[in-house]
Amino acid sequence: MSEMTAWRRHFHSHPELGFQEQKTAARVADLLENFGVETHRGIGGTGVIGILKRGKSDRSIGLRADMDALPIHETSIRDYRSVTDGVMHACGHDGHTAMLLGAAQTLARGGGFDGTVVFIFQPNEEHGLGAQAMIRDGLFERFDVQSVYGMHNLPGLPVGQFATCTGPITAxxxxxxxxxxxxxxxxxxxxxxxxxxxxxxxxxxxxxxxxxxxxxxxxxxxxxxxxxxxxxxxxxxxxxxxxxxxxxxxxxxxxxxxxxxxxxxxxxxxxxxxxxxxxxxxxxxSATINAPGPTASAVHAAISVVGEDAVDAACAPKLFSEDFAHFAAARPSCFILAGNGTEGANGQPLHSSDYDFSDDLLPVGAGFWVSLVRRGMSP
Known part of the structure; x- marks a missing residue:
């Protein structure tokens, strides 16, 4: 928890726009290498891929987090506010990146699965260009990804709750x-x-x-x-x-x-x-379409972390858009929403100048990723 919080707040303080995530990508790659994860830099420009293999199974799973920030001037007075004028993490990608790093560290240290995990750290989600750039750079040809999952925080939904659905999830x-x-x-x-x-x-x-x-x-x-x-x-x-x-x-x-x-x-x-x-x-x-199999796997993993009452497996689709749609069109996938909180900066709308990702979500999201891998590729 303390490490993820430190990573998240560092990313928040040093935001970078799409395809400019040089320092963010370098820090992500350095951390992955320190965890003992095989690391590939510069995928689709500034994207980073981590490969973690355990056992002998040919099963594989892709987990995606986005890294870019927005051209918004942060109005908060937090001590970890953006040091770059006119740029801030107003959508929570700092938290998404930290959660996936936490999962990578846990899985690298503890194992508990038989197969290959592909950690996908994507650039330029906000303008809908990063996923295509990684795909054009051979993401799915160079790395075996049989299914792929994405997660996004959702202000207005309490921390510790998840929501997803089969079929269209974002517009x-x-x-x-x-x-x-x-x-x-x-x-x-x-x-x-x-x-x-x-x-x-x-x-x-x-x-x-x-x-x-x-x-x-x-x-x-x-x-x-x-x-x-x-x-x-x-x-x-x-x-x-x-x-x-x-x-x-x-x-x-x-x-x-x-x-x-x-x-x-x-x-x-x-x-x-x-x-x-x-x-x-x-x-x-394009619209993000969740496949039945991966959605069922995501729901079961979420239930294992927060309990059945805290998981909405048939939520109403959201009319915001998500670059993850390009991954979902290429491989069976599920995109899931995780509650960011209902009060204060955590409850502010995404893309607001006073929004902030909830650090309380970090262990919940990382735990979801770990459970998804271990349940889906159990030894």
């Missing part, structure tokens, strides 16, 4: 941009122009009907316009406007439906006003 994320080309003019003579703001405002309202009126109610989805810019002035009606936003869905079919309806609505409103628009729709995160 896809698609970023969209709608660029409107209208006809600017004098604010006193609107009849001689086509105001891009008027067209854009109509689009903002109509896009909300995609989920409320055009998506199957059985399919979850979110469409949010998060930016609206135009080139108007003090007495100038804008001729150009750009809407940007974010769409979430739990299935590829729902994602396709959202994109199709967005393009139809844009075409229809623009045609009605005699203007044109271009729509870009980029799915940067």
């Amino acid at each position: 896809s994320e698609s970023l969209f941009e709608i660029a409107i080309s209208a006809r600017g003019g004098h604010a006193a003579m609107p009849h001689m122009s086509v105001d891009a703001i008027t067209v854009g405002a109509e689009l903002v309202g109509s896009l909300q009907t995609i989920v409320s009126r055009k998506l199957d109610p059985g399919q979850n989805g979110v469409v949010s316009v998060t930016g609206f810019t135009a080139d108007g002035g003090r007495n100038i009606l804008p001729g150009n406007a750009v809407l940007t936003g974010d769409a979430r869905a739990l299935t590829p079919a729902a994602t396709r439906a959202i994109e199709q309806r967005m393009r139809q609505i844009t075409d229809g409103i623009c045609a009605a006003h005699g203007v044109t628009a271009t729509v870009s729709f980029d799915t940067c995160f």
Whole structure:
């Protein structure tokens, strides 16, 4: 516990953004080597892989933790707050890394399994690029990973509780941009122009009907316009406007439906006003899909650590996104959520400037990893 807390707080104090995790990766690799774990550096840029073999079985399991931080200025006054201005661990990746290191140390010292554990320390989860980088760098060709597991802390859920489900567990994320080309003019003579703001405002309202009126109610989805810019002035009606936003869905079919309806609505409103628009729709995160077998294994491991009453094996899917989805698409997998607490900094939303990972979760999460390995590859 004391070692994991020290590691976690060191990582918290020295956060690094995606693909810049040089010092974090070096410390992770050094610790793994000190534990006696075979270590591979520079996988997918700044990723680290640890290999621990015991016995003669050809069974294998992959355990993943993410290492990157966020471009957020930390507002806490804790003595281990970020020393890098404008960068902080606001999502708990410092804790994820420390828990997996704790599990690696325990398994290296105590064994208790027959097979191979592949410890995956991933860079750049926040922008959805790290998992693909590691896969392109031969992660699954160079290292035998028969199934892979990921864990994320969840503020609002008490420490000592777990939640997961079979099927979709986190949503896809698609970023969209709608660029409107209208006809600017004098604010006193609107009849001689086509105001891009008027067209854009109509689009903002109509896009909300995609989920409320055009998506199957059985399919979850979110469409949010998060930016609206135009080139108007003090007495100038804008001729150009750009809407940007974010769409979430739990299935590829729902994602396709959202994109199709967005393009139809844009075409229809623009045609009605005699203007044109271009729509870009980029799915940067796919939905994370949990496989039945690994999910059952994760549930049993969690129960062995915290008891049956503290494990929700059929939780509602979450509409945030997770880069682990790329691992889940490549190998049978399970992504599980672990309670981070309900009060104070531990209960603040992820990506908040005053959020903090709960040190009380460290032994719970590390214990889960150890139990998953020993139960899944018992001698």
